[in-house]
Amino acid sequence: MAKIPATIVTGFLGAGKTTLIRHLLQNADGRRIALIINEFGDLGVDGGILKGCGIENCSDDDVVELSNGCICCTVADDFIPTMEALLARETPPDHIVIETSGLALPQPLVRAFNWPGLKTKVTVDGVVTVLDGPAVAAGTFASNVAAVDAQRAADDGLDHETPLSDLYADQVACADMIVVNKADLLGDGTAALVARLKGESRDGVQVISATQGALPVDVLLGRGQGAEDDISARHEVHHHHDDDDHDDGHDDHHHEHEHGHDAFESFIVDAPEVTDPAQFATKVSDVIRSHDILRLKGFASVAGKPMRLTVQAVGPRVDHYFDRPLGTDTRGARLVVIGQAGLDRAAITAALQ
Numbered sequence: 001m002a003k004i005p006a007t008i009v010t011g012f013l014g015a016g017k018t019t020l021i022r023h024l025l026q027n028a029d030g031r032r033i034a035l036i037i038n039e040f041g042d043l044g045v046d047g048g049i050l051k052g053c054g055i056e057n058c059s060d061d062d063v064v065e066l067s068n069g070c071i072c073c074t075v076a077d078d079f080i081p082t083m084e085a086l087l088a089r090e091t092p093p094d095h096i097v098i099e100t101s102g103l104a105l106p107q108p109l110v111r112a113f114n115w116p117g118l119k120t121k122v123t124v125d126g127v128v129t130v131l132d133g134p135a136v137a138a139g140t141f142a143s144n145v146a147a148v149d150a151q152r153a154a155d156d157g158l159d160h161e162t163p164l165s166d167l168y169a170d171q172v173a174c175a176d177m178i179v180v181n182k183a184d185l186l187g188d189g190t191a192a193l194v195a196r197l198k199g200e201s202r203d204g205v206q207v208i209s210a211t212q213g214a215l216p217v218d219v220l221l222g223r224g225q226g227a228e229d230d231i232s233a234r235h236e237v238h239h240h241h242d243d244d245d246h247d248d249g250h251d252d253h254h255h256e257h258e259h260g261h262d263a264f265e266s267f268i269v270d271a272p273e274v275t276d277p278a279q280f281a282t283k284v285s286d287v288i289r290s291h292d293i294l295r296l297k298g299f300a301s302v303a304g305k306p307m308r309l310t311v312q313a314v315g316p317r318v319d320h321y322f323d324r325p326l327g328t329d330t331r332g333a334r335l336v337v338i339g340q341a342g343l344d345r346a347a348i349t350a351a352l353q
């Protein structure tokens with residue numbers, strides 16, 4: 001059975017998580033996204049902002065607020081039952097997005113997905129860490145440190161008194177993808193910060209810059225359930241210059257200014273069927289690392305197996321499992337590769353084949 005992918009969005013207060021999620025919902029492309037938002041008392045307004053946002057495909061029912069304290073401290077009491085209730089719905093969502101409070105430690109949340117009731121039904125699509133670019137460049141991590149401290153003081157449920165720098169390190173360490181937000185304020189300093197963060201993060205983690213969290217949905221989210229059938233139709237990541245020549249650096253540059261994020265591209269690789277899923281996952285992981293791929297996803301048949309293997313990878317996280325009988329599908333593998341413009345398509349294709 002196909003699992004529902006869940007994306008964890010983390011990052012300090014004011015980094016731009018809500019802005020990014022709002023953009024995501026506005027461009028959800030028909031996917032039904034459920035949101036779980038971890039709020040803190042009076043300071044939490046995100047749920048309010050996102051509820052009643054008037055965005056199509058996002059009804060109030062799809063926004064669940066967890067306000068009993070820090071999500072990572074109340075995993076068993078709060079988060080797991082909420083997830084179970086979402087999954088038990090008559091029409092479960094295509095994708096779940098979890099916005100943690102800026103103070104949460106992502107690891108306990110990621111571990112919660114191994115809970116027996118969740119493990120077979122949902123999968124961590126990825127941990128996206130949103131950073132306040134100018135604040136990180138300045139070494140303060142948050143643009144309003146006083147507000148972050150107030151948030152800490154306001155939360156009675158917070159069991160951990162982790163210093164800000166440690167929380168920051170933890171959020172970066174846990175990320176599968178790092179978004180350096182507020183690139184508009186960083187300007188020319190963006191590239192240097194992106195490069196520095198790439199050096200500081202786990203092998204394979206991709207760092208991308210954004211303004212107002214405006215990133216293509218296909219970059220932020222892995223495949224949603226509804227999208228699997230038209231995977232072959234989705235040759236390009238949805239952005240506004242689909243028709244442009246991707247090799248044209250000038251246009252990409254132009255694009256970045258116009259839409260406030262780096263330019264992305266995607267392409268499809270057809271490969272022979274897989275012999276050993278675990279080996280294949282290792283290969284995918286190697287290719288992602290050596291070619292700075294943001295996402296890689298798709299399906300494959302496995303020699304001698306009647307079930308279809310689904311593969312979903314973001315940065316160092318490679319998830320694969322059998323999701324349904326192959327039926328009449330052609331045997332072989334079809335993978336979509338997404339990255340920033342300039343991917344070495346020939347080398348990636350050769351490596352995957």
Ligand SMILES: Nc1nc2c(ncn2[C@@H]2O[C@H](COP(=O)(O)OP(=O)(O)OP(=O)(O)O)[C@@H](O)[C@H]2O)c(=O)[nH]1
Pocket residue numbers: 011012013014015016017018019020046101102181182183184185210211212213
């Ligand atoms: N200049 C600039 N401002 C931004 C950008 N992204 C977000 N902001 C602003 O930064 C502030 C914080 O953004 P939010 O999206 O609320 O941040 P958050 O991470 O959700 O913060 P909390 O949910 O309150 O923890 C808002 O005033 C946004 O309008 C950006 O790319 N550039």
